[in-house]
Amino acid sequence: DAKTTQPNSMESNEEEPVHLPCNHSTISGTDYIHWYRQLPSQGPEYVIHGLTSNVNNRMASLAIAEDRKSSTLILHRATLRDAAVYYCILRDTSGTYKYIFGTGTRLKVLA
Amino acid sequence: NAGVTQTPKFRVLKTGQSMTLLCAQDMNHEYMYWYRQDPGMGLRLIHYSVGEGTTAKGEVPDGYNVSRLKKQNFLLGLESAAPSQTSVYFCASRKGESTELFFGSGTQLSVL
Numbered sequence: 001d002a003k004t005t006q007p008n009s010m011e012s013n014e015e016e017p018v019h020l021p022c023n024h025s026t027i028s029g030t031d032y033i034h035w036y037r038q039l040p041s042q043g044p045e046y047v048i049h050g051l052t053s054n055v056n057n058r059m060a061s062l063a064i065a066e067d068r069k070s071s072t073l074i075l076h077r078a079t080l081r082d083a084a085v086y087y088c089i090l091r092d093t094s095g096t097y098k099y100i101f102g103t104g105t106r107l108k109v110l111a
Numbered sequence: 112n113a114g115v116t117q118t119p120k121f122r123v124l125k126t127g128q129s130m131t132l133l134c135a136q137d138m139n140h141e142y143m144y145w146y147r148q149d150p151g152m153g154l155r156l157i158h159y160s161v162g163e164g165t166t167a168k169g170e171v172p173d174g175y176n177v178s179r180l181k182k183q184n185f186l187l188g189l190e191s192a193a194p195s196q197t198s199v200y201f202c203a204s205r206k207g208e209s210t211e212l213f214f215g216s217g218t219q220l221s222v223l
Contacts, residue, residue, distance in 0.1 A: 099156070101153045103152060
């Protein structure tokens with residue numbers, strides 16, 4: 001299974017954009033890049049996913065490098081409710097069905 | 112829609128006792144997963160199932176067994192609990208053609 005590398009923690013000021021990086025240098029052509037977040041005392045929740053092109057949804061944007069060896073989750077305006085652990089995950093579409101979570105990035109949002 | 116429901120929410124076991132965690136989903140999802148999360152750590156995949164009657168090992172399957180006799184239920188069993196199995200256990204499910212995992216709220220298990 002391809003692995004991802006994320007910083008252990010990051011801080012952001014409220015109302016400012018946040019860029020959460022993820023390295024996945026061993027990504028294969030069939031791996032989708034997924035992001036989940038885990039709020040305190042809750043199960044993880046889906047944020048966004050993509051394959052090659054940048055993606056936007058109501059929660060965030062996903063910027064994928066041209067060589068796909070890295071990606072960045074962008075929260076356009078961080079709020080206190082965005083304080084969570086953010087996980088970058090690769091999912092193989094060729095049939096393993098597994099989602100392997102790493103240790104994620106703990107985002108702290110400062111008021 | 113209740114989504115993914117885990118039972119129980121909390122449990123304390125003594126070393127050597129057995130128990131079963133129940134995960135139930137009402138979304139007709141094909142795929143189901145069991146993860147464990149130790150304090151300050153990420154989630155680790157224990158077992159997963161791609162459909163009724165099928166299961167497969169994840170990253171850390173030792174000491175656990177699973178069964179998927181009905182599509183909506185995924186059971187995680189501990190035959191002889193050990194203190195190293197103290198953790199929060201999360202269940203998740205996914206529709207076949209979808210990429211989004213839906214998680215339950217977790218089961219806090221302590222083994223003394």
